[in-house]
Amino acid sequence: xxxxGRLRAIALFVLGRLALLAGVVFVVATxxxxxxxxxxxxxxNQGDKEIPPAQKEALLRHYGLxxxxxxxxxxxxxxLARLDLGPSMTIDGMTVNQLIxxxxxxxxxxxxxxxxxxxxxxxxxxxxxxxxxNRWPDxxxxxxxxxxxxxxxFVLAAMxxxxxxxxxxxxxxxGFPPGGTLLEQLHYMVLPAVALTGFSxxxxxxxxxxxxxxxxxxxxxxxxxxxxxxxxxxxxxHGLKNAILPVLTYLGPLxxxxxxxxxxxxxxxxxxxxxxxFVVAISNRDYTVVLxxxxxxxAFLTAMNMLVEILYTLVDPRIEVE
Amino acid sequence: xxxxxxSAPLAAPPRSPAKIVWGRLVSNPITVGAMIVIALLILASxxxxxxxxxxxxxxxxxxxxxxxxxxxxxxxxxGLARDNLTRLxxxxxxxxxxxxxxSLISVTIGVIYxxxxxxxxxxxxxxxxxxxxxxNAIPLMLFVIVLMVLFEPGLRNIFIALGLFxxxxxxxxxxxxxxxxxxxxxxxAARALGASRRRIILRHLIPNTLGPxxxxxxLNIPSAIxxxxxxSYLGLGVSAPMASWGYLADEGVKVMGRNATLLxxxxxxxxxxxLAFNYLGDALRDAFDPRIHRD
Numbered sequence: 001x002x003x004x005g006r007l008r009a010i011a012l013f014v015l016g017r018l019a020l021l022a023g024v025v026f027v028v029a030t031x032x033x034x035x036x037x038x039x040x041x042x043x044x045n046q047g048d049k050e051i052p053p054a055q056k057e058a059l060l061r062h063y064g065l066x067x068x069x070x071x072x073x074x075x076x077x078x079x080l081a082r083l084d085l086g087p088s089m090t091i092d093g094m095t096v097n098q099l100i101x102x103x104x105x106x107x108x109x110x111x112x113x114x115x116x117x118x119x120x121x122x123x124x125x126x127x128x129x130x131x132x133x134n135r136w137p138d139x140x141x142x143x144x145x146x147x148x149x150x151x152x153x154f155v156l157a158a159m160x161x162x163x164x165x166x167x168x169x170x171x172x173x174x175g176f177p178p179g180g181t182l183l184e185q186l187h188y189m190v191l192p193a194v195a196l197t198g199f200s201x202x203x204x205x206x207x208x209x210x211x212x213x214x215x216x217x218x219x220x221x222x223x224x225x226x227x228x229x230x231x232x233x234x235x236x237x238h239g240l241k242n243a244i245l246p247v248l249t250y251l252g253p254l255x256x257x258x259x260x261x262x263x264x265x266x267x268x269x270x271x272x273x274x275x276x277x278f279v280v281a282i283s284n285r286d287y288t289v290v291l292x293x294x295x296x297x298x299a300f301l302t303a304m305n306m307l308v309e310i311l312y313t314l315v316d317p318r319i320e321v322e
Numbered sequence: 323x324x325x326x327x328x329s330a331p332l333a334a335p336p337r338s339p340a341k342i343v344w345g346r347l348v349s350n351p352i353t354v355g356a357m358i359v360i361a362l363l364i365l366a367s368x369x370x371x372x373x374x375x376x377x378x379x380x381x382x383x384x385x386x387x388x389x390x391x392x393x394x395x396x397x398x399x400x401g402l403a404r405d406n407l408t409r410l411x412x413x414x415x416x417x418x419x420x421x422x423x424x425s426l427i428s429v430t431i432g433v434i435y436x437x438x439x440x441x442x443x444x445x446x447x448x449x450x451x452x453x454x455x456x457x458n459a460i461p462l463m464l465f466v467i468v469l470m471v472l473f474e475p476g477l478r479n480i481f482i483a484l485g486l487f488x489x490x491x492x493x494x495x496x497x498x499x500x501x502x503x504x505x506x507x508x509x510x511a512a513r514a515l516g517a518s519r520r521r522i523i524l525r526h527l528i529p530n531t532l533g534p535x536x537x538x539x540x541l542n543i544p545s546a547i548x549x550x551x552x553x554s555y556l557g558l559g560v561s562a563p564m565a566s567w568g569y570l571a572d573e574g575v576k577v578m579g580r581n582a583t584l585l586x587x588x589x590x591x592x593x594x595x596x597l598a599f600n601y602l603g604d605a606l607r608d609a610f611d612p613r614i615h616r617d
C-alpha cells in the first residue's frame with residue numbers, strides 16, 4: 001500500500017507541479033495574447049455588415065479595447081488570476097467561463113468514449129500481438145494498426161458518414177440533442193467517437209506491442225512461466241503491469257487532446273462541442289474566447305501530464321516523484 | 323605471422339552502415355512495396371497531369387457536372403465539369419511538395435536546436451527544453467492558423483508555417499541522442515585521445531544520430547501532408563483553382579450526396595501516401611536499430 005512518506009512525496013510533487021502549471025499558463029497567456037493582436041482585423045470589423053462608427057467605438061470601450069495594449073494585458077492577467085476568462089466578444093452576454101462550462105462536458109463525453117474504446121481494444125490487441133509475435137494475430141493487428149495511423153481522422157469521419165449515414169442508414173443523421181436522454185445522445189456520439197479513435201487505437205496497439213515484446217523477453221517472465229502460473233497471470237500481472245508505462249505517457253496528451261474536442265470531427269458531425277468553437281473564434285477574432293480556450297487547454301494538458309506521472313509511481317514503485 | 327594471415331579471409335568483408343541498412347530494407351517485401359508506391363506516387367503527380375488531356379482548372383464544355391467515371395473522365399467530373407483525375411494528380415504535386423519541404427524545414431530547425439541543447443547541457447539545456455515544453459502546451463494548430471491568417475494563404479507560406487512549428491519532436495529526439503552519446507565510452511575515448519570538439523561532433527555525434535533523424539524525417543512527411551490537408555479543409559490551404567488532396571477531400575465531402583467518387587479518390591490518395599511513408603519510416607527504424615538485428 002501507499003506509505004505515509006510516499007503520500008507526502010506526492011503532495012510535495014503536486015504543489016511543485018501546480019507552480020509549474022501557473023508558470024505555463026502565464027507564458028501561454030502572454031504569448032497568445034500578443035500573437036492574436038498581430039492578426040489583422042478585430043472582433044468588430046469582421047463579416048459583411050459594417051458597424052456604425054459610434055456604435056463600434058462604444059463596443060471597443062465596453063471591452064476595454066480602446067486602452068493601451070499593455071494595460072489590457074495587465075487587466076487580462078489580473079482577471080486570469082481570479083480564474084475569470086472574461087466575456088466573449090462576439091457572443092452576446094456569454095462569458096468564456098460559461099462557454100467552457102456548457103461545451104466542454106459534451107466534448108469531454110465524446111473524448112471519454114473515444115479513449116475508452118481505444119484502451120478497450122488497443123490494450124488486448126497489443127498484448128495478443130506481442131504474445132503471438134510474427135504469427136497471424138500479430139500480423140493482422142499490426143497491419144490494421146499501421147492503417148489506423150495512416151488514415152487521417154477527417155477522412156475516416158467522411159467515410160463513416162458516407163457508409164453509415166448516407167448508404168446503410170444505420171444512423172439517422174448528425175448533430176446532437178442537448179436535452180435528450182443519455183441513450184439518444186449516445187446514438188449521435190458513436191460515429192464521431194469512432195472517427196476520433198482510429199489513430200489513438202492504432203498508436204496504443206503499437207506502443208504496447210513493442211514494450212510488451214521487451215518485457216516478455218525478460219528472465220522473470222520465464223521464471224513465472226516455469227513456476228506454472230497461468231498464461232493470463234503471466235501476461236497481465238507480470239507482463240502488462242511492466243509494459244504499460246509508455247501507454248500511460250501517451251494517455252496524458254491523448255486525454256487533453258480528445259477531451260477538449262477536435263474541430264474537424266465536430267464540424268463534420270455538426271457536434272456542438274468546444275473544438276468546433278475554437279477555430280470559429282479565431283476567424284471571428286474573438287480574442288477572449290481564443291485566449292481562454294488556449295489557456296484552458298494548456299492547463300488541462302499540464303494537469304493530465306501530472307496525473308500520469310502520479311500514476312507512474314503507483315504502477316511502478318521504483319519510480320519516485322521528485 | 324602465418325596464423326594471422328590464415329584467419330583474415332574468415333572475417334566478414336567490411337560493410338558500411340549505409341549498406342547494412344539498405345540491405346535490411348530491401349530484404350522486406352513490404353518495405354520494397356512501400357518504396358515502389360512512393361516512387362509511383364511521385365511519378366504520377368509529376369508526369370500524370372501531362373497525359374490526362376485536361377488542365378487542372380479546365381472546364382470540359384462537352385461533359386456534365388458531377389459526372390460518374392467514364393472513358394473520357396476516369397474519375398468523373400466535379401461541380402464545374404473539371405476532370406477529377408487531373409485535379410487529383412495535380413493535387414498530389416502540392417501535397418507531396420508540402421510533405422517534403424515542410425519536414426525538411428522542421429527537421430533542420432529541430433536538429434540544430436536539439437544538438438545545441440544536448441551538447442551545451444546544464445542550464446542552457448534546461449532553458450531550451452522548458453521552451454519546447456511550453457510551446458507543446460499550446461495547440462500548434464493555433465500558431466499555424468494564426469500564421470496562415472497573417473500571411474496570404476499560399477503554397478510557400480504553408481511550407482513556412484508548418485516547418486516553423488513542427489520541429490519540437492525532432493529537437494527532443496536529437497537532444498536525447500546527443501545527451502546519451504556525449505557520455506558514452508567511445509566519445510570519452512576520443513576526447514582522451516585529444517580529438518577536437520569539432521571532430522567529436524562531426525565524426526562521432528552526428529553520424530550516430532543520423533538514424534533517428536532519418537526515421538523522424540520520414541515519419542514527419544505524412545504528418546505534414548496530413549496537416550496541410552487539415553488546413554485546406556479549414557479553407558486555409560492553397561487557394562482555388564489550385565487544389566491539394568485535403569482541399570479535394572473537403573470538396574468531396576460537400577458533394578458526397580451526389581457523387582462520392584471525388585471523396586473516395588482523394589481520401590484513398592491521402593491514406594495511401596501516409597501508409598507508404600509510415601511503413602517506410604517503421605522499416606527504417608527497425609533497420610537502424612542494432613538491437614533488433616544481432617546477426
